[in-house]
Amino acid sequence: MADTRTQWAFSKLRHMIMENELQHGQPYLEQTLATRLGISRTPLREAALRLQEEGFVDIRPRLGIHIRPISCADMSEIYDILTELEPYAARRLAEMPAPAAALDALTAHVAAMEAALSADDLRGWAEADRAFHQALIEHAGNRRAERIVSTLFDQVHRARILTLNRRSGLDRSNDDHRRLIALIRAGDGAGAADVHRTHRETARREMLVLLSEMGVDGV
Amino acid sequence: MADTRTQWAFSKLRHMIMENELQHGQPYLEQTLATRLGISRTPLREAALRLQEEGFVDIRPRLGIHIRPISCADMSEIYDILTELEPYAARRLAEMPAPAAALDALTAHVAAMEAALSADDLRGWAEADRAFHQALIEHAGNRRAERIVSTLFDQVHRARILTLNRRSGLDRSNDDHRRLIALIRAGDGAGAADVHRTHRETARREMLVLLSEMGVDGV
DNA sequence: CTGTTGGGTAATGTATACATTGGCTGTCCC
DNA sequence: GGGACAGCCAATGTATACATTACCCAACAG
Missing domain, CATH: 1.20.120.530 (GntR ligand-binding domain-like)
Known part of the structure; x- marks a missing residue:
């Protein structure tokens, strides 16, 4: 879809979160997600950062990336x-x-x-x-x-x-x-x-x- | 101020932009800014990404980071x-x-x-x-x-x-x-x-x- | 003289290596 | 039995290396 891996990962993760393929209550580690998407940690981190800015996830250092539940x-x-x-x-x-x-x-x-x-x-x-x-x-x-x-x-x-x-x-x-x-x-x-x-x-x-x-x- | 270089760079750049120490109309390259702040490109990129999300800069691939003018x-x-x-x-x-x-x-x-x-x-x-x-x-x-x-x-x-x-x-x-x-x-x-x-x-x-x-x- | 094309170059996108640091577990003491 | 503490380990933060790619400039054709 997008040409850079960061953009692609961002769209992909955003979609997965919206469609409940990634759920809250569970930590997702950078390396795990990166491997799962077939990319390295660098673009994954950048994608996660954007998702955090948009309010979809919380990045808790060493505790993983957490999907933000909507209360x-x-x-x-x-x-x-x-x-x-x-x-x-x-x-x-x-x-x-x-x-x-x-x-x-x-x-x-x-x-x-x-x-x-x-x-x-x-x-x-x-x-x-x-x-x-x-x-x-x-x-x-x-x-x-x-x-x-x-x-x-x-x-x-x-x-x-x-x-x-x-x-x-x-x-x-x-x-x-x-x-x-x-x-x-x-x-x-x-x-x-x-x-x-x-x-x-x-x-x-x-x-x-x-x-x-x-x-x-x-x- | 902040403990990670990314956060520090983010705050610093944000401040510099708000106080007109970085002006629009001129491209700032990643390596240049990184050197100027005494950090490496990785945290600088992450800081720039956050600034872009918040609307302070435009990242134009290969053309550098541009301060967004307010029209x-x-x-x-x-x-x-x-x-x-x-x-x-x-x-x-x-x-x-x-x-x-x-x-x-x-x-x-x-x-x-x-x-x-x-x-x-x-x-x-x-x-x-x-x-x-x-x-x-x-x-x-x-x-x-x-x-x-x-x-x-x-x-x-x-x-x-x-x-x-x-x-x-x-x-x-x-x-x-x-x-x-x-x-x-x-x-x-x-x-x-x-x-x-x-x-x-x-x-x-x-x-x-x-x-x-x-x-x-x-x- | 203008428009186009091709190569050199430098900036980026990405992977990866490494040091640091904070969380976790198991043990010991109270 | 419960809580404090120390050590281990793994996840992160950061630096860096490298391939890619698009920009710029010069040379050439029309």
Whole structure:
């Protein structure tokens, strides 16, 4: 994929962590991981360092690399930040006003969400949902915000997948998104921000309830 | 300072960049920097990687490490994010309600700002202002938000110093902060968020005007 | 004179060697 | 039986060596 081993290892490990192929509660030693990936310690260390910066692992000297579990407190922190930054993106996009390309992308993603839901393809729905949120922040034209939101989204990925088949109100989520698109198209920044903030607050609440119901703390 | 060479180099380089001892527009080669710091390339590379993750440098393979200039567009992005996250912190702190320690810290920092202003110590004022904003986010209890805000603040440091002696209305800034403390103490989350958002929006506007007046783009 | 191509070179990406240091285990003492 | 301590060992932090590769410059063709 990427041309340097460091980049490749970074992507690979990131993917493995997100897909639970590397789990928390267990130390991974540099040499072990390096051998497992077929590279030497140098690029592995660099990849691990980047993962630490992005919040995916803790490097504890001599105790190995630890996957960071996502607790309810973490979810709460992350959703709080998303609740601030995504409505900001919605407002900005509405006030640009949003280019047709952006509206088209958002619309396509909602359509995909609806199709996935009809087909009972939860994983597909989650991916389309993610794509929707990604497109929203991407087109708002704030690179740093985009990077922050994207990283946070990836951090909650495991928890989202875990709670996916217990979630209710996925169709309401789709409706929220349709309304958001309409407001963005209408150039109503305040309205768009408002709708999306409510959407986020609801998602946050539901997610925390589900996690506590499942008795999970530390995904 | 730090015990490992990587950490030390990271702090050192970060400081040098913030204080303009390393300037943009010029490539710094790994070996050169390593020699300059009296370490080998390995820890230097790791430090540079962290700096890149935090947005302070661009590593361009074979072209050296480049200090990232902060343009008006960058300032705009950064202030936008601060404008979302800091009012959030203010609201949270007000609704906790804020512990005495937090209020004391904030009050002490405003006092320092006022004292510095009376003494015409602009640099001292800037440091106290920074400490105030830092305390605000620190006590809001969202570590990730804290880290984001802190990093962004550091990124605009050079630009802030550059415009410092042209700024007007520093006393109004102090007043804003006093009002913010009062609202936090009163437990008025919405009010606190509102005041602080306005404060941030004003700061943002002033900063961009100053930078364009000075004809600077890329600090 | 301009554009292109090829070689030299130097910076990087990566592997590896080595010293250091902190964790762990087993023993001894209380 | 529990806790302190010492020694061992392994994992890391760091330096360094080496192959690769892309940049730069010069020479050449058009």
